Amino acid sequence: xxxxxxxxxxxxxxxxxxxxxxxxxxxxxxxxxxxxxxxxxxxxxxxxxxxxxxxxxxxxxxxxxxxxxxxxxxxxxxxxxxxxxxxxxxxxxxxxxxxxxxxxxxxxxxxxxxxxxxxxxxxxxxxxxxxxxxxxxxxxxxxxxxxxxxxxxxxxxxxxxxxxxxxxxxxxxxxxxxxxxxxxxxxxxxxxxxxxxxxxxxxxxxxxxxxxxxxxxxxxxxxxxxxxxxxxxxxxxxxxxxxxxxxxxxxxxxxxxxxxxxxxxxxxxxxxxxxxxxxxxxxxxxxxxxxxxxxxxxxxxxxxxxxxxxxxxxxxxxxxxxxxxxxxxxxxxxxxxxxxxxxxxxxxxxxxxxxxxxxxxxxxxxxxxxxxxxxxxxxxxxxxxxxxxxxxxxxxxxxxxxxxxxxxxxxxxxxxxxxxxxxxxxxxxxxxxxxxxxxxxxxxxxxxxxxxxxxxxxxxxxxxxxxxxxxxxxxxxxxxxxxxxxxxxxxxxxxxxxxxxxxxxxxxxxxxxxxxxxxxxxxxxxxxxxxxxxxxxxxxxxxxxxxxxxxxxxxxxxxxxxxxxxxxxxxxxxxxxxxxxxxxxxxxxxxxxxxxxxxxxxxxxxxxxxxxxxxxxxxxxxxxxxxxxxxxxxxxxxxxxxxxxxxxxxxxxxxxxxxxxxxxxxxxxxxxxxxxxxxxxxxxxxxxxxxxxxxxxxxxxxxxxxxxxxxxxxxxxxxxxxxxxxxxxxxxxxxxxxxxxxxx
Numbered sequence: 001x002x003x004x005x006x007x008x009x010x011x012x013x014x015x016x017x018x019x020x021x022x023x024x025x026x027x028x029x030x031x032x033x034x035x036x037x038x039x040x041x042x043x044x045x046x047x048x049x050x051x052x053x054x055x056x057x058x059x060x061x062x063x064x065x066x067x068x069x070x071x072x073x074x075x076x077x078x079x080x081x082x083x084x085x086x087x088x089x090x091x092x093x094x095x096x097x098x099x100x101x102x103x104x105x106x107x108x109x110x111x112x113x114x115x116x117x118x119x120x121x122x123x124x125x126x127x128x129x130x131x132x133x134x135x136x137x138x139x140x141x142x143x144x145x146x147x148x149x150x151x152x153x154x155x156x157x158x159x160x161x162x163x164x165x166x167x168x169x170x171x172x173x174x175x176x177x178x179x180x181x182x183x184x185x186x187x188x189x190x191x192x193x194x195x196x197x198x199x200x201x202x203x204x205x206x207x208x209x210x211x212x213x214x215x216x217x218x219x220x221x222x223x224x225x226x227x228x229x230x231x232x233x234x235x236x237x238x239x240x241x242x243x244x245x246x247x248x249x250x251x252x253x254x255x256x257x258x259x260x261x262x263x264x265x266x267x268x269x270x271x272x273x274x275x276x277x278x279x280x281x282x283x284x285x286x287x288x289x290x291x292x293x294x295x296x297x298x299x300x301x302x303x304x305x306x307x308x309x310x311x312x313x314x315x316x317x318x319x320x321x322x323x324x325x326x327x328x329x330x331x332x333x334x335x336x337x338x339x340x341x342x343x344x345x346x347x348x349x350x351x352x353x354x355x356x357x358x359x360x361x362x363x364x365x366x367x368x369x370x371x372x373x374x375x376x377x378x379x380x381x382x383x384x385x386x387x388x389x390x391x392x393x394x395x396x397x398x399x400x401x402x403x404x405x406x407x408x409x410x411x412x413x414x415x416x417x418x419x420x421x422x423x424x425x426x427x428x429x430x431x432x433x434x435x436x437x438x439x440x441x442x443x444x445x446x447x448x449x450x451x452x453x454x455x456x457x458x459x460x461x462x463x464x465x466x467x468x469x470x471x472x473x474x475x476x477x478x479x480x481x482x483x484x485x486x487x488x489x490x491x492x493x494x495x496x497x498x499x500x501x502x503x504x505x506x507x508x509x510x511x512x513x514x515x516x517x518x519x520x521x522x523x524x525x526x527x528x529x530x531x532x533x534x535x536x537x538x539x540x541x542x543x544x545x546x547x548x549x550x551x552x553x554x555x556x557x558x559x560x561x562x563x564x565x566x567x568x569x570x571x572x573x574x575x576x577x578x579x580x581x582x583x584x585x586x587x588x589x590x591x592x593x594x595x596x597x598x599x600x601x602x603x604x605x606x607x608x609x610x611x612x613x614x615x616x617x618x619x620x621x622x623x624x625x626x627x628x629x630x631x632x633x634x635x636x637x638x639x640x641x642x643x644x645x646x647x648x649x650x651x652x653x654x655x656x657x658x659x660x661x662x663x664x665x666x667x668x669x670x671x672x673x674x675x676x677x678x679x680x681x682x683x684x685x686x687x688x689x690x691x692x693x694x695x696x697x698x699x700x701x702x703x704x705x706x707x708x709x710x711x712x713x714x715x716x717x718x719x720x721x722x723x724x725x726x727x728x729x730x731x732x733x734x735x736x737x738x739x740x741x742x743x744x
Contacts, residue, residue, distance in 0.1 A: 319345050
């Protein structure tokens with residue numbers, strides 16, 4: 001026995017001595033703060049530690065043995081290695097190993113929806129607009145690189161309808177152009193130009209860079225057949241008007257034959273760009289002209305899928321959050337890439353860890369940095385709640401584009417009544433919680449991609465975002481200066497709401513409510529910044545956020561409240577959401593102060609917030625459309641199953657070591673009620689739908705302008721729900737990934 005003890009201890013000593021001493025790093029915090037373990041592993045640890053006490057009478061030897069348990073126990077191996085890497089000053093990784101059939105094997109209770117199919121959905125959404133610069137592809141896609149604002153000839157004889165449902169070539173809409181000649185000049189035309197400015201660009205501004213393009217292609221048809229049109233590209237201000245500073249760098253290209261005769265069937269057209277063409281400032285992306293003499297009865301033609309072939313799979317971009325429909329109620333979702341959803345997608349790619357996922361994760365991280373530095377108004381570190389889900393042309397002078405939709409004046413598509421671009425108030429605003437998730441994801445990217453001695457772009461962007469929150473959203477309970485915002489309960493406020501500074505001088509309004517969820521997110525973001533920067537100021541800020549969260553715990557009911565609705569500290573007791581229960585456990589379940597407040601001292605016991613969820617938020621009588629599904633509502637007051645929150649509950653059960661309920665929940669989400677292919681039978685990727693049934697109610701009311709109503713989740717494929725499912729299925733806690741969660 002003594003000999004076995006000596007050999008075992010020598011292995012322990014060798015492991016620790018190779019990376020300095022691990023003992024000093026454990027002194028500030030209890031072991032559980034560094035090694036959060038499941039209830040199952042906890043029972044094993046207790047049995048093993050009891051056995052080691054017989055073998056190892058020295059307390060120091062016992063502690064070393066417990067460290068080795070953390071190092072070599074499979075669920076904790078990454079955590080132990082991370083701690084020793086920190087102690088040795090090495091760069092640590094937060095990534096799981098690259099998945100293999102063993103590491104991501106589907107539990108027997110989970111239907112065989114392959115992880116690659118789910119990641120395929122994310123990839124398909126991410127790549128949908130990277131095959132070239134778009135002239136027209138889909139109404140409200142927001143992807144256009146050129147705009148129909150240069151009208152010429154008898155402009156009142158032309159009408160454009162960019163949202164025609166009349167048998168599109170691809171997608172759900174096509175562009176209809178109607179020409180009714182009044183026989184004045186006898187011709188009319190419209191040119192799609194860059195940039196999009198009122199009155200058009202006739203040479204006043206520089207054009208778009210199309211380097212790499214060799215052709216312009218598209219599809220066209222007529223309504224009755226026999227229509228004759230001219231198609232051209234480039235050539236704007238080619239002769240050089242003395243009063244206009246810019247010429248189109250692309251020499252005028254004309255389709256041959258000069259007049260294209262249309263049929264009622266879709267037919268392709270192509271303009272080949274001659275080798276050696278100057279594509280550094282293309283103003284006129286596409287032109288179409290009608291001649292009254294050739295179309296005496298007028299003409300109606302349709303265009304679709306018009307684009308240049310300058311494809312670039314590595315273009316910066318965010319991923320569209322929802323696969324929305326053409327219904328009017330979906331107009332604000334069709335091209336919106338929500339900040340929070342994309343932070344989750346970045347973390348999901350990091351969790352997978354293969355080369356292509358690493359490439360995609362880096363694109364998302366680089367995009368977050370670019371967006372922060374290219375806002376159309378601000379350079380102060382903030383992000384918006386959502387951005388336009390289109391590739392970013394780094395060679396163009398465009399600022400970060402925000403989502404929206406074209407509002408076409410009824411009955412008039414002529415140049416005298418140009419369609420207006422309309423934006424959603426919430427999407428252009430800034431919420432603190434969304435900012436915090438961007439910070440968390442960028443810190444994960446920093447650990448993955450940053451190299452010693454190189455500039456740390458991701459860490460710098462995360463610091464800028466976190467500092468903006470501290471400057472603009474911190475609330476003190478008491479303050480000596482009148483310039484400091486004070487409010488009962490402290491914490492951090494919700495952010496800013498409304499459009500940016502414009503000509504009227506108005507700007508976004510400070511939100512004075514405080515969200516428990518937002519402060520949970522900030523606790524993790526600030527703790528990770530403290531770890532990476534070694535600056536104790538972030539520990540104080542983490543404590544400040546945690547203090548508010550713990551004040552929102554209701555010990556009588558055993559759950560966390562949504563937050564405070566004003567600076568007087570009035571608590572919102574009307575709606576109790578799911579996410580503050582799940583996120584508090586995932587973010588703070590290791591923290592001794594958190595565990596003390598919620599009365600969770602026994603790892604074998606289910607924490608009170610999760611017991612409360614099971615009793616009050618689990619959907620025990622789902623809608624008939626959701627029959628057979630195990631799921632959870634958005635809140636106690638909500639209705640319908642919220643897929644994202646349901647996956648969060650599975651992640652919590654994984655965190656607690658309760659595999660059986662986690663697998664049951666994941667099995668339900670992988671079933672036909674929620675898992676759906678992008679196109680049934682296509683094999684092009686499977687995503688998770690946001691809700692069941694359609695319009696699952698959250699319990700919260702929203703006010704947008706003069707409208708007010710229930711905030712709902714649509715039954716649409718959703719990258720946020722898909723990312724949470726992927727993380728939960730791989731046993732990854734997105735707040736910490738494989739870091740050791742610490743306490744301030």
